[in-house]
Amino acid sequence: MASTERSSARRRLLAATAALSCAALVGGTGTAAHAAGTRGTRGTRGTAWPAGFPLPACFQPEGIAIGARPFAYFGSLAGGDVYRASLATGRGSVVVQGLGAGHPTVGLKIDPRGRLFLAGGDSGEIRTADARTGETEQVYATGGTFVNDVILTPGAAWFTDSFAPQLYKLLLTRDGAPKSVETVPLGGDWAQGDDFTANGIERTPDGSALLVVNAFADGGRLMRVDPRNGTARAVDLGEARLPNGDGLLLLGRTLYAVQQWQNAIDVFRLNASGTHGTAVARITDPRFRIPTTVAAWGDRLYLPNARFDVEPTPDTEYDVVAVDRV
Template sequence: MDSGNAIRRAAVGLVALAALLLPAPVASASPPSNGHDKVIELPGASSAEGIAEGAGTTFFAGDLLKGDIFRGDIRRGTARLFIDVPDGRMAVGMKVDVEDGLLFVAGGATGQAYVYDTDTRKTVATYQLTTEPAFINDVAVTPDGAWFTNSRKGELYFVPVDRHGTPGEARTLELTGPAAATPADFNLNGIAAIRGGRTLVVAHTANEALYTVDPDSGSSAYITGAGLPYVDGIVVKGNTLWAVQNMLNQVSRVRLDARLDSFEVRDVITSPEFQVPTTAALFGDTLAVVNAKFGVPGASTYEVVLADAR
């Protein structure tokens, strides 16, 4: 059996399952023409899921099932294919280490993670993070490396980066506490590093919750607040967190308290252009949000939507 086809079939099944965890209506296949937010098409993409902020106004986005990487510019409003990756890869969540010119990409059902050079477009490293059934979902970059989530198991993976910008050997961090729970097929999802990487915040889709994680011990704690149904990717700046809620076609802007014990939803960002958004990148007061279109009948084009972050 061809391994690339097997991976894609597994990915399609996982994506369909994620979309159907709680049935909800979705938008039509074609983005509305009367929306006020700018839409940047990913030309030739067969699917979409992840986005990462690059230098300046540059962003990177991925073709979920093919694994290809696009590079775009929010100011110019354009994007193009940047890395045509080998068959058998996927591209889910991603983040950029701008200083070292590295793009870290979660490999979904492959159980892998990839590191690309943003200058040469070459693959710097490939990691088999786990050989068990997995969905490596999202990435957070710290001054010391990158953290990856697994939606099917209560553990994280860390890829260190030395002072020369060279990725090292990956390690596994088993979680304890509430974030370790795996009551459904999609659990840990978005992740963000705060306080210089000394604390991680993770989104848990099945539990509709946010947790803190100690990156040294793996202990986790619940951040008390309203439930966040369909929570997917997250972005954090200071004490503000943006939580993308895919099947609700919205992004909740929440305020974290200083001790990270609780949060309060301050605003809900919507757009007529949202079609099952999954992840976001922050550029000043602008959110660049990817439309994954899970469950949207006849979806054939994929895009990034630029929305007001406030």
């Protein structure tokens, strides 16, 4: 079975036994995870911050988001919970209780007001929640097949669908409140496979377009999508391909692309419009166990290990790994 097919098969277990065995265990427990022994970057007070830390057993992480403060938020594939951990200590707890089995949280982002935008996977949902109160604010039924990842832009939150050639645009008010969802069909160079296709999403450095991983087209391509009409064009990355491309992170003109089954992050330098990029590095680490998404704080990148190579049980261990930025 190809790596993208294996990844897809793992995620399709969400509505089956894995979700049933884990959701009740993790959901709403407020369980605190203790910091790992590995220490690394020093905080502002001179204390060492952990270079990795555990998540609750059976949590089944996929997405990560870091906002304006040194806290990371993780979504659970099992029951949709959102877990917040301090980057300074590695300790954390569930801050948003999920809707239960069949309502996973895949990709997620947090805005400056503390509002979380959650991709609902095979539930087809887009959800918003308040990270401070834990309240789930809105639930939108897209009618989609697998709402995977999300990026925030001025005026909208954009979501990918891994099994349909379309994006979802959640319109926002001036103060960032969600309004309504529009479906934007993908055209141009977009090629839709029979299995997992669209995955991670970002903006171009100049903010004029969206960048979307297409794991199917030509061995795995990065696509530049015009947000006005959904027209996609393949980004020129030379010989580089993203067959296992998952989460994307843009810092300036540096794009980090997680290649989950390769246990690696491929790093590209993009031009301003995002039409061309050059491969500059590959980050690997022996602690990687099928990482999926990436977020940054300071000079570090943080990645949850999704461990799609094992069947989840109530005792399955999950963790987060921190590595240096390029």
